[in-house]
Amino acid sequence: MNSLAVTFAFAAALVAMLGTRLWLISRQIRHVAQHRGAVPAAFADVVSLEAHQKAADYTIARQRFELLTTAWGGAMLLGWTLLGGLDAVNAVVLDWALPRWGALGYQIALLMAVSAIGSVIDLPFDLWRTFRIEQQFGFNRMTWALWLKDALVGTVVGVAVGVPLLALVLWLMAAAGALWWLWAFAVLAGFTLLMQVLYPTVIAPLFNKFHPLADEALKGRVQALMQRCGFKAQGLYVMDGSRRSAHANAYFTGFGSSKRVVFFDTLLARLSPEEIEAVLAHELGHFHHRHVPKRLVTVMGVWLASLALLGWLMNQPAFYTGLGVQPNLMAPNHGLALLLLTLAGPVFGFFITPITAAVSRRHEFEADAYASQQAQATDLKSALLKLFEDNANTLTPDPLYVRFHYSHPPASERLAALHAHS
Numbered sequence: 001m002n003s004l005a006v007t008f009a010f011a012a013a014l015v016a017m018l019g020t021r022l023w024l025i026s027r028q029i030r031h032v033a034q035h036r037g038a039v040p041a042a043f044a045d046v047v048s049l050e051a052h053q054k055a056a057d058y059t060i061a062r063q064r065f066e067l068l069t070t071a072w073g074g075a076m077l078l079g080w081t082l083l084g085g086l087d088a089v090n091a092v093v094l095d096w097a098l099p100r101w102g103a104l105g106y107q108i109a110l111l112m113a114v115s116a117i118g119s120v121i122d123l124p125f126d127l128w129r130t131f132r133i134e135q136q137f138g139f140n141r142m143t144w145a146l147w148l149k150d151a152l153v154g155t156v157v158g159v160a161v162g163v164p165l166l167a168l169v170l171w172l173m174a175a176a177g178a179l180w181w182l183w184a185f186a187v188l189a190g191f192t193l194l195m196q197v198l199y200p201t202v203i204a205p206l207f208n209k210f211h212p213l214a215d216e217a218l219k220g221r222v223q224a225l226m227q228r229c230g231f232k233a234q235g236l237y238v239m240d241g242s243r244r245s246a247h248a249n250a251y252f253t254g255f256g257s258s259k260r261v262v263f264f265d266t267l268l269a270r271l272s273p274e275e276i277e278a279v280l281a282h283e284l285g286h287f288h289h290r291h292v293p294k295r296l297v298t299v300m301g302v303w304l305a306s307l308a309l310l311g312w313l314m315n316q317p318a319f320y321t322g323l324g325v326q327p328n329l330m331a332p333n334h335g336l337a338l339l340l341l342t343l344a345g346p347v348f349g350f351f352i353t354p355i356t357a358a359v360s361r362r363h364e365f366e367a368d369a370y371a372s373q374q375a376q377a378t379d380l381k382s383a384l385l386k387l388f389e390d391n392a393n394t395l396t397p398d399p400l401y402v403r404f405h406y407s408h409p410p411a412s413e414r415l416a417a418l419h420a421h422s
């Protein structure tokens with residue numbers, strides 16, 4: 001491998017990725033703006049012009065901000081790699097941490113330093129998104145105190161979970177021989193399975209309150225549905241999403257005994273019992289079609305391939321020098337290699353996002369089809385319309401933007417498919 005070829009491949013992929021993303025965003029802005037004047041014919045009698053225009057303005061405000069963050073993210077990536085940012089941080093951390101904490105301690109310090117600097121740089125953008133854009137459109141319910149608490153708890157959990165895992169992987173890279181990546185994969189796969197159980201039961205409750213559905217009338221209806229669908233009845237929870245945002249949602253998570261359906265309180269407040277049943281039937285459709293285990297298998301496949309790739313790349317000096325870093329002579333380079341792959345990998349990975357988005361959209365169609373067998377398709381349609389309106393999702397997205405970025409089908413496609421079922 002040749003250093004100049006690495007630089008060239010990375011720079012070309014970065015330019016292509018940034019160009020594609022910025023082009024798609026500007027298409028989305030243009031498309032939404034062009035259709036702002038009138039509600040699309042299919043929705044004319046169910047969506048008001050006012051709601052349609054609010055959705056357009058909200059979409060455009062977010063996409064304009066996205067133009068800025070995308071360009072900034074590209075500049076940062078260039079700064080870390082080819083412009084020498086990672087090399088400079090590494091020199092400082094190496095000098096300071098290696099004599100004090102040894103090879104493993106130095107590498108953990110390096111990864112933590114880079115992630116801390118990255119978080120601080122992203123901070124103003126996160127704040128602007130929450131306290132300016134979401135606020136402006138009436139969605140933000142987050143206070144500064146809650147934001148600060150989230151940031152602190154998130155950091156503590158991230159360090160408590162991430163550092164031991166990282167230490168284990170770095171140790172395997174040094175000690176487990178040429179096939180270390182298979183061992184590391186086993187560790188990460190086990191960790192992912194463990195998180196499927198720990199996240200909903202231990203970590204998510206650090207941020208939100210979850211309680212079993214209490215409304216008795218609704219409960220009877222919901223339990224009958226869950227029984228029909230073969231889902232254990234204790235897996236239904238209501239979450240206090242209204243503490244942070246007015247956006248409404250429902251999701252399905254976990255597997256085995258940890259599987260559960262979570263409703264945001266904002267969603268329950270807005271929908272009729274029939275509509276709630278239909279939304280629940282959609283979530284149970286994800287369960288019926290085993291979408292969570294399928295996604296996990298895909299994620300693990302990507303990890304196995306990435307780790308095997310890392311096993312090869314970390315022994316190529318050109319991988320480091322080509323991305324703007326001088327490999328260490330007196331200390332292991334595993335931490336550096338891990339960082340470089342984390343930075344450069346998504347630039348190449350971006351080009352497979354249309355595939356993952358398409359799979360995700362297909363899963364949504366499957367869950368909708370299942371819901372229209374187990375509940376009324378018309379109830380799901382009216383529930384979706386309310387959710388689209390409440391969340392100010394645009395009814396007129398750019399078709400190409402949808403293909404790349406939408407994990408859920410746009411309203412027009414989803415309602416048309418449901419119409420075929422009703």
Ligand SMILES: [Zn+2]
Nearest residue numbers: 282286364367
């Ligand atoms: Zn879904």
